[in-house]
Amino acid sequence: MPPKQNPDxxxxxxxxxxxxxxxxxxxxxxxxxxxxxxxxxxxxxxxxAPEYLCLTILAVILFFPLGLVAAYFSYKTMQDNKQSSWEAAYVNSGRTGWLNVFAILIGLGIIYYALLFS
Structure with missing residues (x-):
């Protein structure tokens, strides 16, 4: 039974x-x-939205050109999160993630190729 409320x-x-x-x-x-x-x-x-800071640092180390672009989008994601601009933050977060993955794969491919044929 709910308590009675005082009308005053x-x-x-x-x-x-x-x-x-x-x-x-x-x-x-x-x-x-x-x-x-x-x-x-x-x-x-x-x-x-996730900013992927660790992946971005790894991407910059392994493949600098694409890693810098990923760092830019990670920064934009951080700014959009602070301004509560959720749609832009999630778009930039997706771009950051994909660029990080491609930069890391390209960097690892270059290292593998250099080690394999040196």
Whole structure:
């Protein structure tokens, strides 16, 4: 049986207002700093597109030209994630992933070819 509500009681605050409101003084300092940097809700943070940072570093090492293009798209993905531009972030994330894979495969192919025929 649900509890009875007092008709004279003030209305409960809207949940969306609480997410957009700045942290209170009881909030831990690291949460306040994070909120000031991103101003994104936890739901928005859950939609972050992957940036593939480790794969991008490996791609730059193994095949520099294609790795640099992948690094550019990884940077664009990071910027789109911060601006909550989810469609652009996921498009750039896909480009980053494919470019990383191709750069790593080309780099490994060059190493294999050099070792095989040297």
């Amino acid at each position: 009681a003030p209305a409960a605050p809207d949940a969306s207002d609480a997410l957009d409101a700045p942290p209170t003084t009881k909030t831990p300092p690291e949460v306040i700093e994070f909120w000031q940097e991103t101003k994104q809700t936890p739901e928005e943070l859950a939609f972050y």
